[in-house]
Amino acid sequence: MVQILVVDDDKEIVNAIEIYLKKEGYQILKAYDGKQALEMIKNHEVHLVILDVMMPNQDGFETLQEIRKEKTIPVIMLSAKSEDYDKIEGLNTGADDYITKPFNPLELIARVNSNVRRYVDFGSMETTKGEKIYQTGGLKMNDETKQVTVDGEEIKLTATEYHILRFLLQNKGKVYSIPQIYENVWNEESYGAENIIAVHIRHIREKIEINPKEPIYLKVIWGIGYKIEDISH
Amino acid sequence: MVQILVVDDDKEIVNAIEIYLKKEGYQILKAYDGKQALEMIKNHEVHLVILDVMMPNQDGFETLQEIRKEKTIPVIMLSAKSEDYDKIEGLNTGADDYITKPFNPLELIARVNSNVRRYVDFGSMETTKGEKIYQTGGLKMNDETKQVTVDGEEIKLTATEYHILRFLLQNKGKVYSIPQIYENVWNEESYGAENIIAVHIRHIREKIEINPKEPIYLKVIWGIGYKIEDISH
DNA sequence: AAAAAAGGTTATCAAAATGGTACAAATCAA
DNA sequence: TTGATTTGTACCATTTTGATAACCTTTTTT
Secondary structure (H helix, E strand, O other): OOEEEEEOOOHHHHHHHHHHHHHOOOEEEEEOOHHHHHHHHHHOOOOEEEEEOOOOOOOHHHHHHHHHHHOOOOEEEEEOOOOHHHHHHHHHOOOOEEEEOOOOHHHHHHHHHHHHHHHHHOOOOOOOOOOOEEEEOOEEEEOOOOEEEEOOEEEOOOHHHHHHHHHHHHOOOOOEOHHHHHHHHHOOOOOOOHHHHHHHHHHHHHHHOOOOOOOOOEEEEOOOEEEEOOOOO | OOEEEEEOOOHHHHHHHHHHHHHOOOEEEEEOOHHHHHHHHHHOOOOEEEEEOOOOOOOHHHHHHHHHHHOOOOEEEEEOOOOHHHHHHHHHOOOOEEEEOOOOHHHHHHHHHHHHHHHHHOOOOOOOOOOOEEEEOOEEEEOOOOEEEEOOEEEOOOHHHHHHHHHHHHOOOOOEOHHHHHHHHHOOOOOOOHHHHHHHHHHHHHHHOOOOOOOOOEEEEOOOEEEEOOOOO
16 A cells, blocks of 8 residues: 655645556655644654645755655655746656646656556655665666766766666667657656657767767667667666 | 547548548447447447547546546547637546647548557557467467567568568458458458468468468468468467 | 469668757856 | 857768568368
8 A cells, every 4th residue: 555645735736646646556644834844744654745845834845855864765746837946846856757737647646656566666665764766777877866888987968868777777668669768757748749858868869878879777669769778688 | 449439420531530540440439428438448349449529418528537537548539629628628537638629631641640649559458459469370479579589580571571570470360352351451431452461471482381382371362362370389 | 373453571772850969159056 | 250069961880671482381172
């Protein structure tokens, strides 16, 4: 049984989310401001938090930081606007995902499922301060410290490059089309975004590949998409 | 196969939408008011609903709420006016997307595709028909990693070859005519496309068969079509 | 059984699609 | 404002594709 804490000062939204997630088989806890949320987390076993950004008293970011002092459970931020400020701020302070209001119920469910799955899969349930490390061959990514290394040597990626690489590395072996990559990284409809991805792919390759002409990690599947090679030996 | 239910009291619109979406390879179900729509959903496997807001008897929002009591499939609302009221109302009651009439066919298709993709990708698709691994004898296909192996050895197919093989392998044992194969892979009317398939069949054989002259997997049934032999031992 | 017809296979090649690259313009963060 | 990052545009390289046509095989007809 997975318990999810929903935090928003708008009770209607909390109730709507409750309905959707209960149908998916989750147990719901509710809080209407940051303080209540922290209380809840202290006294209950919470596996995932959905956290509104704009709240009275203590806003979402502050609350998120408080949570992060204690726990590494997944936190999904809810934000009324899709402003970049929020995006960056949220993801830098340690949010695992974010959704903009008005939200699409399926997207909510999808993101919750995906984060729960990831969390559970990595066996870092509950107190264990599990490191989020993704790896294939000599390519390592530590999502806590945001460090990426190739054969032990650290490389510097930009934010977008990092997000693309993380998405592919988390799902290493699986092939994703350009729209799929775009939608997962940008949280937006992809429309003629083909070249944008191509450019970022090139930049990533220049940084992680020994010989970008013959990539060993980030490979293309002609006519289908890209993948990170799963190298486990 | 993805089934889409189109609900609008204006039959012309329903038919127009049907034409557009069929071309994209979707199966269409039709209903002309809310009640019929709910019936349809009860009795058929519906993967997405396109729902007009203004309808006699029961309007779109009521219908949407009824649907939401049962299902979490994507619902796209259709509305004659682009008033904000409708948008908010629709999205809060659980619509996943919104299109205003008169709509742009390309936009319709884009939104349908996007919602289906999201729904299917995140595995919340209720059909969950199958594993993504298809196999017969020593021939294996993993549709997530897009890898195809023969007796453990990986082979490289082009996108079209892959799609043809996947179609036949998913339906191993069954025989399909050339037009059937074409229509399933290209989502288009086949018209004098006979030779194209033949050429691809040859390429596939060259790659998956030990001796392409005497194929053991991809067999021809003279005068009828092709099939992938079902080898289960 | 031989000839004719129909159906299937193979080879070649130009056109189209797709991916990669370079660089300029726009945007964003400090 | 400045420098870094991201996005847009244009062009090139490669792979894939579909069209044509000749050539086999199987089936049907005579």
